[in-house]
Amino acid sequence: MNATPPAYAAHVVTPPVSLSPSSASTFDQCPRRFRYSAIDQIAEPATNATAKGTAVHRSLELLFSMIDRGQRTREHASKFLAEACEELSQDGTFSGIADFPGLEKFISLAETSLDGYFSMEDPNVPVAILTETKLTRLLGQGELRGIIDRVDEAPDGSLSIIDYKTGKPPRAGYEDKEFRAMRTYALLLREHVGKTPVSLNLYYLRDGLRLTQPCDDRVVTASLRRTQALWSTITTSCEQDRFQPKPGPLCGWCAFQPFCPGDAPVELLNTRIRRT
Numbered sequence: 548m549n550a551t552p553p554a555y556a557a558h559v560v561t562p563p564v565s566l567s568p569s570s571a572s573t574f575d576q577c578p579r580r581f582r583y584s585a586i587d588q589i590a591e592p593a594t595n596a597t598a599k600g601t602a603v604h605r606s607l608e609l610l611f612s613m614i615d616r617g618q619r620t621r622e623h624a625s626k627f628l629a630e631a632c633e634e635l636s637q638d639g640t641f642s643g644i645a646d647f648p649g650l651e652k653f654i655s656l657a658e659t660s661l662d663g664y665f666s667m668e669d670p671n672v673p674v675a676i677l678t679e680t681k682l683t684r685l686l687g688q689g690e691l692r693g694i695i696d697r698v699d700e701a702p703d704g705s706l707s708i709i710d711y712k713t714g715k716p717p718r719a720g721y722e723d724k725e726f727r728a729m730r731t732y733a734l735l736l737r738e739h740v741g742k743t744p745v746s747l748n749l750y751y752l753r754d755g756l757r758l759t760q761p762c763d764d765r766v767v768t769a770s771l772r773r774t775q776a777l778w779s780t781i782t783t784s785c786e787q788d789r790f791q792p793k794p795g796p797l798c799g800w801c802a803f804q805p806f807c808p809g810d811a812p813v814e815l816l817n818t819r820i821r822r823t
Contacts, residue, residue: 560586560785565683565690568728571777578784579792583803586785591802593640595647595656600713601640603660603752604696605631607711608679610670611697619670624661628654660713660752667755673699676706682735686778695732698744706744708732708762716751716758725749726760730770733762743767 563570563585574581583589609627610619632654641647648656664670677698684691697709710729717725729747737743749758784790798804 560788562586562689562782562785565692566686566774566778566781567692568731571731571774572728574777574781576797577793577801578790579807580801580803581781582790589803592645593643595644595653596714598635598640598644599653599657599660602628602631602635602657603713604679604711605634606657606661607664607670607696611673611675611678616671616674621661621665624665624670625658628657628661632657657713663752663755664711664750667750667752667757673697673709674701676700682732682739684735684738686774687782689778691731691735691774691778693728693732693735695736698736706736706740706742707746707748708736708744709748709750712749712751713753714751716754716756722758725758727770727773729760730762730766731774734767734770734774737764737767 560582570581570585573584584591606624606628609630610624613627614620614623632650635641636650641650641653647653675697677695679694679696680698681692681694695708696711699707699709701707708729710732726747726749729749733744733747743764744762747760747762750756751758792807798807801807
């Protein structure tokens with residue numbers, strides 16, 4: 548990662564060409580971090596957590612796309628996990644993680660997420676019509692984009708969206724925040740297939756926990772309005788070159804903290820909290 552961000556002078560900033568659910572969440576959390584990542588495109592280094600998420604997602608993608616229903620086994624999932632880890636090794640992801648525990652230990656930790664998944668459902672039951680699919684939609688002068696982990700079709704033709712999570716479940720009272728991205732996926736799916744999903748499902752694989760919210764056209768329309776309003780705010784921020792930092796507990800998790808001009812406490816700015 549480039550350790551020195553650009554020196555800013557007030558001027559009109561070119562808005563990003565696209566907005567994803569993750570970048571939208573970043574703007575909500577801290578506009579300054581959004582500027583660093585989405586506009587200046589300073590790459591955040593990979594961590595064990597992000598690499599594990601990539602490997603597990605890839606394993607489940609291959610399980611559903613390469614193996615027919617009725618033949619999807621735990622052994623297949625482990626085989627695909629090993630292949631995913633080989634891909635990460637070859638592209639240099641692991642070499643960029645300072646505290647990488649070694650391939651054997653990493654795979655062992657990732658296997659716990661697969662154990663959690665298989666405790667939640669039999670992969671031979673769902674009829675998955677989409678896996679790891681990139682969908683887009685015009686958003687003002689830009690593009691709204693997202694990658695949906697899985698879309699299932701029920702016997703009655705109704706659709707459900709599934710999103711895999713390899714981290715911790717949200718604390719009580721914070722669940723709805725986690726569903727914001729899911730509602731964006733529902734918007735993109737409706738644009739793509741002309742049908743609104745009936746349910747949004749978060750699978751917290753490590754804990755074997757499933758969180759579900761119903762979905763309908765009202766939910767999707769509200770998501771569209773919220774996304775349009777957020778895009779308008781981002782555009783205004785670019786016009787004014789104004790991306791204020793939001794100091795808080797999350798500063799300790801931010802890769803940009805060494806040079807962030809925010810007013811975060813010194814102990815947070817000087818302490819790197821390792822993501823686990």
